[in-house]
Amino acid sequence: MYFGDMGSNVRTMLMTGAFGLMIAVPAYALLWLFTRRRFPAKPGTHVLRCLFLAYVICVGMLTLAPDGGSGTQGSANLLPLSSVLFAFRSGSSVALQLLFLNVLLFMPLGIFLPWIFPKTGKLHRIALISFCSTLLIETLQVILPGGRAFDVDDILLNTWGGIVGYSLFSLLSLCGKKRTARPSRIVAWAAALALLPAVFLGFSAAENAREFKYNFSYTLGVPEQAEYTGRDALPAAAMTYVRTGPSQEELLSVLMEAFSISGPPEAEYGYLILRSGGASLSVAPHGDSWNCLLREPTGLPGKKTDEQAASEAEAFLRERGLWTDGLQRTVQDTLGVNADGTERPDGKEVLYEAQEDDPTRIGGLSVLSDSGGIYSVSSSLAQFVPYREAELMPPDEALMEVLNTHQCYAVSDLKAPASVHPQTAVFDKAELLYMYGYGMQQNLPVWKLSGTFFSDGEQAAGYLLAPAARQ
Structure with a gap:
């Protein structure tokens, strides 16, 4: 259990x-x-x-x-x-x-x-x-x-x-x-x-603790009254997902082999940390977030294009069995800090992130490099597997549940203080998305209700994320 x-x-x-x-x-x-x-x-x-x-x-x-x-x-x-x-x-x-x-x-x-x-x-x-x-x-x-x-x-x-x-x-x-x-x-x-x-x-x-628990709590921005006027056909059921992956000890063993780092790990605040020479390897308590610092960065800007940095990062991950298909790639310059506190270009960061519409994965991989090559790799990539199909509340019913419990997430362009407690809202569009629930142990369906918020003569566009799975 x-x-x-x-x-x-x-x-x-x-x-x-x-x-x-x-x-x-x-x-x-x-x-x-x-x-x-x-x-x-x-x-x-x-x-x-x-x-x-x-x-x-x-x-x-x-x-x-x-x-x-x-x-x-x-x-x-x-x-x-x-x-x-x-x-x-x-x-x-x-x-x-x-x-x-x-x-x-x-x-x-x-x-x-x-x-x-x-x-x-x-x-x-x-x-x-x-x-x-x-x-x-x-x-x-x-x-x-x-x-x-x-x-x-x-x-x-x-x-x-x-x-x-x-x-x-x-x-x-x-x-x-x-x-x-x-x-x-x-x-x-x-x-x-x-x-x-x-x-x-x-x-x-x-x-x-396992079924249909969202991270929503009482949120300012929830309207006092609201209605859903959309007429689009929407799904009546959706799959829920639970987190999976190796244990903390199993992942540490895999990473030690991948990065050729050995020695006895230390336990600090639930993390398993391995230090060997100038390298360090840290695995989070839940067993799928980790960071490996191969060496301290040289502080020199890398003389490579974004494509060259991405190609080097992909080859590095594939060689060590850490590559994952289907992630979205972005490349950006990173900043370092000089001894006098000023910032300077410090190299490239290649990010491989899970797609927003992929309910089986969240987070991603980060590869940092400078003129001396790759010096740090970290991962926050969490994997989810199907748990069971859940009956969905229609958007209007989910909205009524929100008004009773305030368990949701609301965002509007109303200016404060009107944005704190909007008087009314009318939502005319609903999209089915996924959101991490119960300490990111689950990936659960939510309704994104988009529309207009009203308060004291003001009105502004906004949206509200409401639990979709029927409890």
Whole structure:
């Protein structure tokens, strides 16, 4: 299952867990020295208690640490289920993941409490403890500095997470007993039903991260009212595409052979970087953007025509197995900087870029050369493969969706401040284009709606890019 940026969230939780455990072990050992006579325990119980302490520390780190001063401190959401409804209505994978993580955060509480403290092993007690704990956390988020806000939905989701955790504990306990009282079986199975929405929420977050997620966010320039008046016949369905390509390590191996560079790579901010003599090779985390600096430029202008530079670049790429057919070529002069800060001609740059109407590729290749030949090659070329055919919203329906959500990109020639919030717009032409979605992991169909924007007596031409794939 493709989780999009859920992977980074899980990594953050794992790293926080490891750090919390590092604090919990010595803290629990110190605590045990003072309480060992009053609260004797078996080795297994010590392990559980230490893990529970680590869990409490992790929850505190994840919920009470400063949030970068986002400006939300003191604000509050007091409308129950508002963020839940927004997440499912918008289909935002980020919003769905946050809901899922809020449930996941308190699941261990529902497992640890009845295991370590048997007297708490009742559904209503677990729910009450989970509710009070998260209420305390939400209150502290408002009081403590750091840009946190009070959210009633966090309380509901965290409480539900505690119930889900207790469901797991109840089922495991039920499976481990040969005979149990009928009320206990009923409570265990009834509590287990809470697992089904949690699983559904997790799968929804995962699948929504893959299907039909655009990079659009709230954009100034969206009209308050708009209509589509076009009458052209337009497609009712279009293919969607997902990113493909070698892994970061596989690409580094290919490039090392292509450029005859060897040695152990270094990891910096997710990049794999190889330095050998005067050369350096860097591969981006997502595994298809890279840069190879063969040497420092001499700073002398190249004495070659555009065609000569392009011919040299193509031969260089073909010889190393890096050539790609079907790219659009442009050649331009590059600028260098002298020691005194002045600019000077520095050679040629040959660009091979993907065609705008090609949904299977974005980006391109860049080859830099001077009088000494080629000194740098870089690539931002990303490849996409067909994923599935999607039903398209008609342009008028897509426009209504934009007016409700403001998830689009709008451009007009209106002068500010009229360009910030146009009053109305009339679109009479629609074109089907493709735009990168969800962190460039997808290439998705969009409607380009062209027409006229109106505001305060002004009018100007403009266009609006609206999601076309039906959610």
